Amino acid sequence: MASAARALGWGEGLAQWRRVALLGLPSLRSQQPAPTIPFYSTYLSRKLRKQQQHQAVVVEKDRDRDRDREPKRSIKGLRVGLIGAPNAGKSALTNVLLGRKVTAVSGKVNTTTSQTFGVVTSRRVAGHLQVNESEQERSEEKSNECSPEVTTRLMIFDTPGVVDHKHYRNMRQRERVSDAYATAALCDALVFVVDAERQLRKPDPRVERLVVEYRREVEGFGSGDAGGQAAAMPKSVLAMNKVDLVRGSRRGDLLDLARRLNDLGSFDQIFMVSSLKGTGTEDLLAYLRSVSVPHRTEEAVGHGGGAGGTGWLSQCEDEESSHDHSSYAVELVKEQVYRRLNGEIPYVLKIKPVSTKFLRDGSLRIEQDLLVNHMKKKKIVVGRKGQAIGQIGCRARAELEKQLGLKVHLILNVKVRKQD
Ligand SMILES: Nc1nc2c(ncn2[C@@H]2O[C@H](COP(=O)(O)OP(=O)(O)OP(=O)(O)O)[C@@H](O)[C@H]2O)c(=O)[nH]1
Numbered sequence: 001m002a003s004a005a006r007a008l009g010w011g012e013g014l015a016q017w018r019r020v021a022l023l024g025l026p027s028l029r030s031q032q033p034a035p036t037i038p039f040y041s042t043y044l045s046r047k048l049r050k051q052q053q054h055q056a057v058v059v060e061k062d063r064d065r066d067r068d069r070e071p072k073r074s075i076k077g078l079r080v081g082l083i084g085a086p087n088a089g090k091s092a093l094t095n096v097l098l099g100r101k102v103t104a105v106s107g108k109v110n111t112t113t114s115q116t117f118g119v120v121t122s123r124r125v126a127g128h129l130q131v132n133e134s135e136q137e138r139s140e141e142k143s144n145e146c147s148p149e150v151t152t153r154l155m156i157f158d159t160p161g162v163v164d165h166k167h168y169r170n171m172r173q174r175e176r177v178s179d180a181y182a183t184a185a186l187c188d189a190l191v192f193v194v195d196a197e198r199q200l201r202k203p204d205p206r207v208e209r210l211v212v213e214y215r216r217e218v219e220g221f222g223s224g225d226a227g228g229q230a231a232a233m234p235k236s237v238l239a240m241n242k243v244d245l246v247r248g249s250r251r252g253d254l255l256d257l258a259r260r261l262n263d264l265g266s267f268d269q270i271f272m273v274s275s276l277k278g279t280g281t282e283d284l285l286a287y288l289r290s291v292s293v294p295h296r297t298e299e300a301v302g303h304g305g306g307a308g309g310t311g312w313l314s315q316c317e318d319e320e321s322s323h324d325h326s327s328y329a330v331e332l333v334k335e336q337v338y339r340r341l342n343g344e345i346p347y348v349l350k351i352k353p354v355s356t357k358f359l360r361d362g363s364l365r366i367e368q369d370l371l372v373n374h375m376k377k378k379k380i381v382v383g384r385k386g387q388a389i390g391q392i393g394c395r396a397r398a399e400l401e402k403q404l405g406l407k408v409h410l411i412l413n414v415k416v417r418k419q420d
């Protein structure tokens with residue numbers, strides 16, 4: 001019995017049987033009803049426990065299966081700084097890489113006077129790349145549930161044009177150059193942009209000197225101390241821009257130019273691109289994604305140009321660019337001012353946002369003052385019968401509506417600023 005009880009695992013029941021046997025009252029066996037209740041309850045609790053164990057295993061297995069089914073998510077990021085001589089096409093390249101306009105582009109030098117950034121997010125699911133997809137597309141994409149998912153965020157900085165230190169024309173230029181390098185120092189990768197067509201047509205020794213100076217700066221970022229650890233050097237890429245303008249036999253010369261610049265700048269990669277046509281820019285983007293750094297929530301040190309860690313990734317999750325509606329409108333009006341007006345006017349004209357508000361019908365009303373320092377300049381900005389300012393306003397509004405997908409009322413007031 002005992003062995004049967006043991007075999008059945010009825011521990012408590014066995015103890016009771018033992019007690020009965022020791023008392024030498026086998027008769028009681030017949031008289032006393034078998035202690036079914038404790039036996040049964042023990043049996044039940046055993047069974048229940050087994051069931052619960054079984055259920056726990058099932059739940060755990062389900063959880064494992066769900067976990068397997070859930071897409072494996074990982075997030076990577078890279079801060080990328082575009083740097084180069086004025087008019088090389090940094091702003092045009094920034095916009096192309098981002099897939100939208102965030103910074104003004106014009107044929108005049110020094111259009112960009114301060115850094116601007118935009119964020120481009122891509123998700124790779126089962127080898128399929130989605131760039132800046134909408135929430136709807138995100139939820140529609142359920143069929144790829146089991147696929148590993150990698151989100152890559154590139155924060156792309158446009159910077160003012162740089163010149164080598166022998167060619168500072170004034171204090172403002174010196175400040176712009178130091179601002180550009182200060183932004184570069186925060187980046188994990190730098191793209192040095194060269195106007196390749198101009199360099200082939202009319203080689204400019206200043207560009208070569210600039211590459212040498214740039215290299216020195218980059219090495220300086222690498223030797224910096226980031227929280228007690230040596231900072232890693234940022235990736236350094238050469239983008240030979242405007243190759244759409246290089247035709248015929250001159251194309252072969254591009255390789256010689258690339259070799260020459262690489263000897264001076266020791267770049268990690270070289271890309272031939274056209275920001276105008278978009279050629280080569282996808283390859284550049286793919287490279288930048290491939291060197292992106294996996295996200296760590298804690299602020300780590302030791303990579304990038306000195307401000308290591310990827311804590312910034314969480315911050316830029318909701319921030320698509322450095323602009324709100326008001327500063328974005330200023331950037332687009334500035335672009336048209338640079339395109340439409342000549343001489344010193346674009347450089348002395350200041351754009352001051354006055355108000356930005358949504359109207360009841362969902363449209364956006366933006367008012368700005370365009371300030372110049374002389375009545376004569378005001379007349380030029382306004383133009384004959386208001387033609388100049390009319391054109392600036394029309395084009396800026398059309399671009400704003402296109403970029404924001406909203407109806408925009410843009411009011412521009414040209415004023416003579418009071419002398420300080
Ligand atoms: N043909 C051609 N023109 C380009 C290309 N990229 C830029 N441009 C033109 O080059 C001029 C300068 O471009 P930007 O992007 O404003 O140059 P930038 O380097 O930002 O200039 P700064 O802000 O002054 O330093 C503009 O007229 C652009 O349209 C290109 O790939 N091909």
Ligand SMILES: [Mg+2]
Nearest residue numbers: 090091111112
């Ligand atoms: Mg620019």
